[in-house]
Amino acid sequence: AQKITQTQPGMFVQEKEAVTLDCTYDTSDQSYGLFWYKQPSSGEMIFLIYQGSYDEQNATEGRYSLNFQKARKSANLVISASQLGDSAMYFCAMREDRRWGDGSEKLVFGKGTKLTVNP
Amino acid sequence: NAGVTQTPKFQVLKTGQSMTLQCAQDMNHEYMSWYRQDPGMGLRLIHYSVGAGITDQGEVPNGYNVSRSTTEDFPLRLLSAAPSQTSVYFCASSYSVRRVAEAFFGQGTRLTVV
Numbered sequence: 474a475q476k477i478t479q480t481q482p483g484m485f486v487q488e489k490e491a492v493t494l495d496c497t498y499d500t501s502d503q504s505y506g507l508f509w510y511k512q513p514s515s516g517e518m519i520f521l522i523y524q525g526s527y528d529e530q531n532a533t534e535g536r537y538s539l540n541f542q543k544a545r546k547s548a549n550l551v552i553s554a555s556q557l558g559d560s561a562m563y564f565c566a567m568r569e570d571r572r573w574g575d576g577s578e579k580l581v582f583g584k585g586t587k588l589t590v591n592p
Numbered sequence: 593n594a595g596v597t598q599t600p601k602f603q604v605l606k607t608g609q610s611m612t613l614q615c616a617q618d619m620n621h622e623y624m625s626w627y628r629q630d631p632g633m634g635l636r637l638i639h640y641s642v643g644a645g646i647t648d649q650g651e652v653p654n655g656y657n658v659s660r661s662t663t664e665d666f667p668l669r670l671l672s673a674a675p676s677q678t679s680v681y682f683c684a685s686s687y688s689v690r691r692v693a694e695a696f697f698g699q700g701t702r703l704t705v706v
Binding site: 477508510516517518519520523564566579580581582583584585 | 633636684695
């Protein structure tokens with residue numbers, strides 16, 4: 474079963490408007506972490522925001538906020554006041570805190586959403 | 593500048609050739625990993641390491657070898673390149689295997705196998 478689902482292959486938004494990128498996840502663990510990364514056309518992966526499964530408040534980082542609904546297993550990224558520079562691929566990822574045999578953690582990524590900000 | 597450095601940025605190989613993708617980090621991170629990114633597939637874990645001398649397989653390890661002789665370096669070796677290995681490869685590192693931490697990614701290596 475797919476662990477991370479991003480159902481929107483592409484999204485369009487007008488500059489200065491807010492946009493929500495969807496992410497749902499599947500895990501049986503109680504302890505896990507959710508991440509969002511941005512990948513501009515230049516190719517590098519840029520960490521945006523993190524939400525722990527036990528965090529009571531939704532995470533916020535500047536114009537980015539994470540709408541975390543634990544019961545629905547969703548972790549949507551909200552970008553407020555979109556800018557042209559926000560045009561990029563956005564990836565949702567999950568780290569399960571269940572320990573593997575060597576005590577490590579691993580990130581599982583969704584397939585991404587391509588966001589285009591129109592002037 | 594501190595961070596994760598990958599070399600080369602671009603590479604073209606012929607089928608059957610071998611090569612090593614280099615990854616180095618100067619943040620004294622314990623955990624390092626290699627991902628490949630294919631169109632429409634997101635990132636998939638190839639191999640990872642929880643510390644010097646310790647490596648293990650991820651989701652798609654076939655055709656790749658890794659070693660971790662130092663904390664700083666985590667090279668990825670393609671033993672006999674195949675067209676199916678055409679992809680963008682990312683190296684990532686994290687502070688610790690046991691702490692909440694975001695992963696720092698390198699700039700990526702775009703590999704084409706012809």
